[in-house]
Amino acid sequence: MPVVKTKSAIDNLAPGEVLEVVATDSGSMSDIDGWASGTDGVELLAQEEGDGIYTHYVRKTE
Numbered sequence: 001m002p003v004v005k006t007k008s009a010i011d012n013l014a015p016g017e018v019l020e021v022v023a024t025d026s027g028s029m030s031d032i033d034g035w036a037s038g039t040d041g042v043e044l045l046a047q048e049e050g051d052g053i054y055t056h057y058v059r060k061t062e
Helices: 002-011 028-037
Strands: 018-023 042-050 053-060
Touching: 002 018, 002 028, 002 053, 018 028, 028 042, 028 053
Parallel strands: none
Antiparallel strands: 018 053, 042 053
16 A cells, blocks of 8 residues: 555655655565656655654655
8 A cells, every 4th residue: 555655645746856655564665666666757765664664765756
């Protein structure tokens, strides 16, 4: 579900804006990475993990 919500939120951003995604699903680390790698117009800037919280920073590039 994090990828679906991330895509929806990214669609509403202007190019250059950064989205912070916070998830509790450990699978989001690989899911968001894979989605960003295979999707034009987005760039995964960073991922952080701590205390069961997974934070992802995604920039809209186009």
